[in-house]
Amino acid sequence: MGEGWRRCLRHSGFVAGAALVLVFAGLAIAGAWLRIGDPLATAPSRALLPPGAGHLFGTDAVGRDLAARVVAGARLSLLVGLLSRAVALLLGTGAGLLAGYFGGRVDGLLMRLADMTLAFPALLLLIAVVAAFGPSLPTLFLALGVLGWAPVARVLRSQVLSLRRQDFIEAARALGCRRRRILLRHLLPNLSGTLWVLFSMGMASAIIAEGSLSFLGLGAQPPQPSWGTLIRDGFGYLRSAPWLTLIPGLCMALAVLGFNLLGDALRDLLDPAGTASSRTGAAGSRP
Amino acid sequence: MRRFLLRRLLALGPVLLGVTFLSFLLLYVVPGDPVQAVAGERYDEAVLAELRAELHLDDPLPLRYGRFLADLVRGDLGVSYVTREPVRDAIAATFPHTLRLALAAMLIAVVLGLGLGLAAALRPGSLLDRAAMLLASAGISVPVFWLGMVLIYTFSLELRWLPPSGYGEGSLRHLILPALTLGAASAALIARMTRTALLEALGQDYIRTARAKGLHPARILLVHALRNALLPVVTVVGNDFGSYLSGSVLTERLFAWPGLGRYTLDAVAKRDLPAIQGAILVMALAFVLVNLLVDLSYAWIDPRTRREDD
Numbered sequence: 001m002g003e004g005w006r007r008c009l010r011h012s013g014f015v016a017g018a019a020l021v022l023v024f025a026g027l028a029i030a031g032a033w034l035r036i037g038d039p040l041a042t043a044p045s046r047a048l049l050p051p052g053a054g055h056l057f058g059t060d061a062v063g064r065d066l067a068a069r070v071v072a073g074a075r076l077s078l079l080v081g082l083l084s085r086a087v088a089l090l091l092g093t094g095a096g097l098l099a100g101y102f103g104g105r106v107d108g109l110l111m112r113l114a115d116m117t118l119a120f121p122a123l124l125l126l127i128a129v130v131a132a133f134g135p136s137l138p139t140l141f142l143a144l145g146v147l148g149w150a151p152v153a154r155v156l157r158s159q160v161l162s163l164r165r166q167d168f169i170e171a172a173r174a175l176g177c178r179r180r181r182i183l184l185r186h187l188l189p190n191l192s193g194t195l196w197v198l199f200s201m202g203m204a205s206a207i208i209a210e211g212s213l214s215f216l217g218l219g220a221q222p223p224q225p226s227w228g229t230l231i232r233d234g235f236g237y238l239r240s241a242p243w244l245t246l247i248p249g250l251c252m253a254l255a256v257l258g259f260n261l262l263g264d265a266l267r268d269l270l271d272p273a274g275t276a277s278s279r280t281g282a283a284g285s286r287p
Numbered sequence: 288m289r290r291f292l293l294r295r296l297l298a299l300g301p302v303l304l305g306v307t308f309l310s311f312l313l314l315y316v317v318p319g320d321p322v323q324a325v326a327g328e329r330y331d332e333a334v335l336a337e338l339r340a341e342l343h344l345d346d347p348l349p350l351r352y353g354r355f356l357a358d359l360v361r362g363d364l365g366v367s368y369v370t371r372e373p374v375r376d377a378i379a380a381t382f383p384h385t386l387r388l389a390l391a392a393m394l395i396a397v398v399l400g401l402g403l404g405l406a407a408a409l410r411p412g413s414l415l416d417r418a419a420m421l422l423a424s425a426g427i428s429v430p431v432f433w434l435g436m437v438l439i440y441t442f443s444l445e446l447r448w449l450p451p452s453g454y455g456e457g458s459l460r461h462l463i464l465p466a467l468t469l470g471a472a473s474a475a476l477i478a479r480m481t482r483t484a485l486l487e488a489l490g491q492d493y494i495r496t497a498r499a500k501g502l503h504p505a506r507i508l509l510v511h512a513l514r515n516a517l518l519p520v521v522t523v524v525g526n527d528f529g530s531y532l533s534g535s536v537l538t539e540r541l542f543a544w545p546g547l548g549r550y551t552l553d554a555v556a557k558r559d560l561p562a563i564q565g566a567i568l569v570m571a572l573a574f575v576l577v578n579l580l581v582d583l584s585y586a587w588i589d590p591r592t593r594r595e596d597d
Contacts, residue, residue, distance in 0.1 A: 115298075116305035121533035121574045124551075128310070128567050131555040208430050212537055215432050216552060231433060235541075238436060239444050246440075249433030257428035 007269060014265035017200075020258025024251070028078045031071035039064065039072040039225050051243050058243050060233065069225040070248055076226045077255070080141045080219075081206040085199055087145025092152025093195070097183050099153065100160025111157070114150035122147065126209060130218040140219050144206055152198050156191055163190055193270030200263035204256045211252050227252040291586055295579060302575060310568045311355050364565035369557050374565035377550060382569065384454065385546035388538070389531035391462050392470035393524060399474040401520070404481025409508070411486060419478060426475025435468035435541040452543040465542040469535055473527040477520050484516035491515075518585075525581025532577065533570035 008014045042062040051058040057066035099110040129143040163169060164187070172186050207227075213219035214228025222229060227248045234244025339345055343354065358365065364374040407419040442464060443451035455461030488494065489512050497507045536548035543549070547566055554562035 112301060116302055116309070119302045119306055119575050119578075120309065120571050121530055123536060124533045124567055124570055124574075127536065127551065127555060128563065131558070131563055204428070211430050212432065215537065216540060218555070231430075231436070235436060238440055242440055245433070245436050249430065249436065253425070253429045253433065256430070257424065260424075260428055 008265075011265050011269060013261045014269065017258050017261030017263075017265055020254055021262055024074050024255045024258065025078060027071050028075040031075055039068040040223055041065070050241070051247075057247050058241070060237075060241075060244055066230075066244065066247060069230055070227070070251055072225045073227040073230055073248060074251065074255070076137075076220060076224065077207050077210055077228075077252070078203075080137065080144070080210045080226075081203045083141040084144035084148060084206045084210075085202050087142065088148030088152055088202060089195060089199060091146065091149035092198075093156055093188070093191070095149060095153035096156025096191075097160060097187060100157040101164055101179075101183060101187065103161075107157070110153065114153055117147065117150040123209070123212060126213060127216070127218060130213060135213075135218045135221060137220060137224075140210060140213060144209055148202060148206075152202075155194060155198060159191055159194055160187055163187055193266070197263050197267045197270065200259050200266055204259035204263065207252065207256050207259070292583065295582060299575070299579060303572070306571045306575060307356060307359065307568065308352065310564050310571065311352050359568075364568070365561035367554075367559055367562045369554075369559045369562070374561050377562065378547060378565055378569050381545060381547045381550045384544060385532060385535055385539070385548060387457075388462070388465055388469060388535055388544060388546060389528060391466035392468075392531055392535075393473070393528050394470075395466050396470035396473035396477060396527070397520070397524060399470070400477025400523075401481055403474070403478035404485065404516075405508075405513075407478065407482045408485035408489070411482075416482075420482070423475040423478045426471050426478075429471070431468060431472065432537045432541055434471055435464070435538060438464050438468055439541075452541070454543075454545050465538050465544055468541070469531060469538045473523060476523050476527075480519040480523060481516055484519055485512055488512040488515045521584060522581060525577060525584070529574040529577035529581070532573040 008018075042064055046059050049059040051066075057070060059065055060069070095110050095114075099107040125147055126143055129147075130139055133139045133143075169182065169186060172182050177186070210219055210226065211228035211231070214226045215232045217232065220226035220229050222233075230248035231245050231252075234241065234248070237244050343351060346354075362375060364378065366372065367374055367377065370377070403419045403423065407416040410416055439451045442449045449464050450461050451464075453461055485508070489508075494507060494511060497511050498504075502511075533548075535544075535546060536552060538544065539546045539548035540552055547570060551563060551566040551570075553559075554566060
């Protein structure tokens with residue numbers, strides 16, 4: 001354990017990524033208790049103030065404090081990311097384990113299903129789902145999660161395929177372990193490294209996807225602040241108050257960068273052979 | 288090669304069927320009555336029933352899917368609920384704009400990406416290399432729509448060099464910013480892959496042979512090494528081009544670009560189901576077909592991939 005941590009801390013990508021992720025996670029969690037300011041309180045007399053002493057990031061068109069809204073946005077973006085990842089990893093792990101371990105018809109069916117999910121352009125599919133069921137946060141994270149199963153399943157399947165031929169699985173089988181025990185107690189723990197990589201990469205693309213849909217008006221609904229809606233609201237004031245778009249966008253880019261760096265680093269550290277594919281999208285635009 | 292081609296074409300069948308079925312299903316089993324969306328809420332039951340019959344909404348689902356497919360084969364994508372015009376005509380009018388934007392974005396991505404990647408690989412570890420790779424990391428993490436806004440702010444509002452939005456009757460000046468916005472992420476990825484592939488190629492024996500023959504270093508880099516580095520670049524170009532044809536929704540919205548993406552968003556806002564369905568179907572088909580072409584060209588460039596079964 002000690003050696004492992006030392007290796008992580010020597011990896012500059014890991015340190016930078018983890019620092020960024022911790023900053024945003026800290027803001028999202030602490031923001032709920034610290035009440036940096038009310039993200040919804042309006043004050044028309046203090047509208048469109050530039051960043052300064054009273055308001056660190058300035059104020060928007062109705063005088064709401066941008067810093068408070070950015071923190072609230074961080075909470076929402078990360079929450080959507082976490083929930084959608086939970087759904088995607090749960091579905092993807094289940095499918096990957098089954099397809100890889102049982103092979104044959106189960107494998108064929110699941111992988112064709114994955115092909116079909118990935119055959120659809122990701123953002124487009126999200127827009128279609130939201131158009132069909134109406135924009136709301138549950139729709140958003142469920143859609144992101146359900147559509148994100150395929151890349152997870154593919155990566156894990158290939159890992160299971162190579163693991164199942166190894167001696168310890170043979171031994172477990174020879175000892176008369178039940179299938180469920182082999183899958184959950186022997187195979188799953190060996191996938192945890194890959195799962196962390198998939199989680200981190202997936203968070204990055206989930207944050208972008210949430211932001212994109214909210215920017216299009218198909219995600220978080222006003223007055224709920226998310227980074228995407230903040231950027232959208234600020235767009236109209238790009239000339240007079242550029243900080244309204246530049247600051248939330250920068251936060252979003254840094255959070256995404258953090259998760260990407262962390263994911264890259266984890267892959268380097270946990271999976272030197274490089275079996276987990278990079279750029280595994282939330283809804284998997286890239287096979 | 289022929290067997291590979293055949294297998295890929297056979298695999299295309301179920302995927303196409305899946306794509307059509309999903310786009311059919313997605314919008315016809317949705318909550319809410321499409322007829323109400325057409326007629327509004329003022330009409331009485333008789334009018335609604337008539338409309339429902341006209342749109343065949345009371346038929347069983349398999350029959351409707353069959354009819355949908357039959358129409359599709361004849362190139363009929365239905366009639367917009369809002370404009371009452373064939374969806375096909377609207378798509379035919381907007382798709383070329385999306386294609387033009389996608390081509391321009393890819394051109395920018397390839398030129399920028401190869402340039403940066405080459406520059407970085409020439410002197411690995413140098414300041415130039417680090418700067419190029421930092422730029423590439425940023426390019427992958429920055430949200431498209433935010434990058435677009437930064438570009439609009441810098442080049443349109445502050446410097447006043449380029450127009451902030453619109454199609455401008457096809458002027459090149461209107462094309463630059465949206466194309467740069469759309470192509471930036473691919474440029475970043477291409478730069479990274481070119482660098483990695485070049486560095487890997489430069490360590491190979493055949494490069495040492497070329498050096499031993501006394502070839503000019505530039506010739507070694509540009510002819511011998513780059514040719515092998517191009518393979519991953521082809522994949523990125525293909526994959527990303529496919530997603531540009533569908534994924535330019537954000538860029539088109541940001542720059543008020545009159546393409547298929549903006550048409551889709553307008554249709555979503557008005558709940559114009561046939562328009563949404565037609566647009567999504569066309570974009571998904573374009574995506575699938577481009578991806579197939581990529582796979583085929585890949586097999587053509589690198590014979591080693593043909594035998595791979597999975």
